[in-house]
Amino acid sequence: NQLPWPLPFSRLFIRQHNGIMKPQHLFPILLIGSSSILPLQHQAEARRIAIIGGGISGTFAAKYLADYDANHRSSSASSSSASSASSSSSSSSGGEGGEARDCLIDEIVVYDVSPPPTGLSNEEGGHGYDTREVRSSSDPRPPNYQGSRVSSITLNDGTVMELGASIVYNGNRLVLDTMNGDPERLKKAKPGGGGGNNPGESKEEEGTGKHNKGAAAQTQQRQPSGVGIYHGQNEWLLNTASFSTYPSILRTPLKSLYFLWRYNFDYFRLNSAVKQAIRSFDVIYDALNDTQHDVTYFDSPMDMWGAMGLKSAAGISFHDFLDGLGLYRDVALELESDHNNQSGWSSWLDWRKWIPGMGCLRAELLSAITINTYNQDLNAMNGLVGLVAYVPAGGEVFSIAGGNHQLIESALSQGQVIYDSSTCQNTAHQRIQQRQHRITTVVADQNTMRLYEEQEALGEYDIVILAAPLQQCRIQFLIESPMGLDEAILHEMPLGGVIDNVDAEDVPDERKDEDTASNNEHGHHSFARELPQSATMPYTSVVTTVVSNATLNAAHFGLRDDDVWPRSILVSERGRALEGITTLTIYNMDRGIIKTFSSDTLGEEQRNAIFGEHHVLEYVQVWGGGDNGKYGGATPNFGGGRHSESLPYLLYDGAKHWSREGGAGRGDSHGGPALYYSNAIESAVAAIEISAIGAKSTAKLVARRLGLIRPQRDSAAHDEL
Numbered sequence: 001n002q003l004p005w006p007l008p009f010s011r012l013f014i015r016q017h018n019g020i021m022k023p024q025h026l027f028p029i030l031l032i033g034s035s036s037i038l039p040l041q042h043q044a045e046a047r048r049i050a051i052i053g054g055g056i057s058g059t060f061a062a063k064y065l066a067d068y069d070a071n072h073r074s075s076s077a078s079s080s081s082a083s084s085a086s087s088s089s090s091s092s093s094g095g096e097g098g099e100a101r102d103c104l105i106d107e108i109v110v111y112d113v114s115p116p117p118t119g120l121s122n123e124e125g126g127h128g129y130d131t132r133e134v135r136s137s138s139d140p141r142p143p144n145y146q147g148s149r150v151s152s153i154t155l156n157d158g159t160v161m162e163l164g165a166s167i168v169y170n171g172n173r174l175v176l177d178t179m180n181g182d183p184e185r186l187k188k189a190k191p192g193g194g195g196g197n198n199p200g201e202s203k204e205e206e207g208t209g210k211h212n213k214g215a216a217a218q219t220q221q222r223q224p225s226g227v228g229i230y231h232g233q234n235e236w237l238l239n240t241a242s243f244s245t246y247p248s249i250l251r252t253p254l255k256s257l258y259f260l261w262r263y264n265f266d267y268f269r270l271n272s273a274v275k276q277a278i279r280s281f282d283v284i285y286d287a288l289n290d291t292q293h294d295v296t297y298f299d300s301p302m303d304m305w306g307a308m309g310l311k312s313a314a315g316i317s318f319h320d321f322l323d324g325l326g327l328y329r330d331v332a333l334e335l336e337s338d339h340n341n342q343s344g345w346s347s348w349l350d351w352r353k354w355i356p357g358m359g360c361l362r363a364e365l366l367s368a369i370t371i372n373t374y375n376q377d378l379n380a381m382n383g384l385v386g387l388v389a390y391v392p393a394g395g396e397v398f399s400i401a402g403g404n405h406q407l408i409e410s411a412l413s414q415g416q417v418i419y420d421s422s423t424c425q426n427t428a429h430q431r432i433q434q435r436q437h438r439i440t441t442v443v444a445d446q447n448t449m450r451l452y453e454e455q456e457a458l459g460e461y462d463i464v465i466l467a468a469p470l471q472q473c474r475i476q477f478l479i480e481s482p483m484g485l486d487e488a489i490l491h492e493m494p495l496g497g498v499i500d501n502v503d504a505e506d507v508p509d510e511r512k513d514e515d516t517a518s519n520n521e522h523g524h525h526s527f528a529r530e531l532p533q534s535a536t537m538p539y540t541s542v543v544t545t546v547v548s549n550a551t552l553n554a555a556h557f558g559l560r561d562d563d564v565w566p567r568s569i570l571v572s573e574r575g576r577a578l579e580g581i582t583t584l585t586i587y588n589m590d591r592g593i594i595k596t597f598s599s600d601t602l603g604e605e606q607r608n609a610i611f612g613e614h615h616v617l618e619y620v621q622v623w624g625g626g627d628n629g630k631y632g633g634a635t636p637n638f639g640g641g642r643h644s645e646s647l648p649y650l651l652y653d654g655a656k657h658w659s660r661e662g663g664a665g666r667g668d669s670h671g672g673p674a675l676y677y678s679n680a681i682e683s684a685v686a687a688i689e690i691s692a693i694g695a696k697s698t699a700k701l702v703a704r705r706l707g708l709i710r711p712q713r714d715s716a717a718h719d720e721l
Helices: 056-072 081-091 173-180 241-245 248-289 301-307 318-325 344-348 362-374 383-394 406-420 573-579 604-611 678-683 688-706
Strands: 011-017 020-028 047-052 105-112 152-154 160-162 227-232 235-239 397-400 432-436 441-444 449-453 456-461 463-466 476-480 490-492 498-502 525-528 542-548 568-571 581-588 593-598 616-623 650-653 674-677
Touching: 047 056, 047 449, 047 456, 056 105, 056 173, 056 406, 056 432, 056 678, 056 688, 105 456, 160 593, 173 406, 173 688, 227 362, 227 573, 235 362, 241 248, 248 301, 248 318, 248 362, 248 383, 248 688, 301 678, 301 688, 318 362, 318 383, 362 383, 362 568, 362 573, 362 581, 406 432, 449 463, 463 678, 463 688, 476 650, 542 604, 568 573, 573 581, 674 678, 674 688, 678 688
Parallel strands: 047 105, 047 463, 105 432, 227 568, 441 476, 463 674
Antiparallel strands: 011 020, 152 160, 227 235, 441 449, 449 456, 476 490, 498 525, 542 593, 542 616, 568 581, 581 593, 650 674
């Protein structure tokens, strides 16, 4: 009989830790008796799914799974793919007129370190904090856990400020679909926050003694307008604030002409590449919505980027990508460059230097946008994420009134509504729940995965979806001993897969003594495959600072007191190095409400120099950095395309581990537990919409595994898309 796991993995670990066995030290054990596996016991049809992470990725995955379960599942699980397609189509409206039946998914539980929205938890307990205190939408949460990167605060005067991902592009179809599903709650507001809980609402605080006395001289000043790129040392590379002096009907066309003149041919070249990328994303949406063709099921994000013609852009730096487009490069504006500075005849022949008003799109606008969005320069960005960062510059952007975090709450609510309005039979519990727990361990056996918070067992699940960055989650992923001889013997789950039958002479010297290596009876080695850098590199740190009662120091930025301020101040590479900030946004000049992004926490002296001595520090959110750098961060470190290789969405397949039928196969209902990773998509690009795409890709694979959707077998390669 064949072992359910390669013999070398009988080198296991057996050390007690926090009530469960934790892998620490290798030692050999003796396998005694037959290697055959006992017949599987009959399992109930209903499945339980746990999602670890309650951000965009986790909550959208819950919503999509509910839709597949309630609206797309064939009433006959054994029907052919053609009849399944017909049944799916006829039930896509919610199953009106159909007979009551039980959905296949009994429960979807979203675990997060932050408290659940009202009505989405079966557990008792309240927030227990003073509602007058300014707190993040992710609060309360355990110390050193940053919570969702889509979060906001509401100041005491009602002003809503985004702390993390701040804007949505009008072409983000998955976010727009979610908004259309909850139009009463999800309304558009001006980008980045700064308004009240309703669109356009902004309350003036009265009688609190917190009015901006220092800004009195600025109230008569024209309101901030446009965008500026600050180069440091009182120098601006770009400043469109002066256009506010023109009549409103002329401002937009004059700005367009200004950018066309300043960036000329480069402007057209880049816009052409962006339009092509947008067309590729339109194909992605079509593929995600197609459940009939096997070719539209992507096992990894890189498979998807490759099918859409975007993989090459994800594998090179943004600088190299722009070189391919032929964009002008002024290395004098770059702090660190692998290009030689222009000198001699090449500098004299640069015609842009001899025409007034010419600029460098690459070093000015593109560099400022990537620093603002990802706190990374063009050498660190890859070509794909650089394009994604630039797309909103040419279209409509907005935020959600009351805070972008409402997308998270609405997604869960919409998932429950899908079940409530379906023909599924009622259950004694909510099918979709969110629970506030800090998952520390996941243990897989032949049939289920068990979740733990320290010593507390939280439940057993058939499918677990990790919807948080792997390098930040602080979770042990373990599997029981093959053969089931001793449930207390656990070893690490090979999330990157397994390399088998490696000859000893082929093993790198630095890996020969690793605990993960072991010999089989033929003297060969087996290893857990190394994780790609995208799953191990720390995320980029960003600090969000919100102040009120600020009086901006015009002289600090080389402006006169009567100058119009740019509403959004971005920085060049040199500007970031000199000022320490990556973005400064003025939300209300009268009340001195300002938000900054920076690489490090702003000290009091630095804040006083920028905001004046009377400013009030409202909130500071640290995304990574310092002692928290290993477990936090704002955006992936893209490494100039070197870190773009992703993990697959399916990290662990219990069916394959235990040599069973089904699993990740095409429509078999269940072959064993499985661990999926929706955040794998962040290896090459990160944004709110990208998280939604990763969620839908993962939910689609899970639905296929459970037999909720049955694609036709199609041997065509993905690149035929």
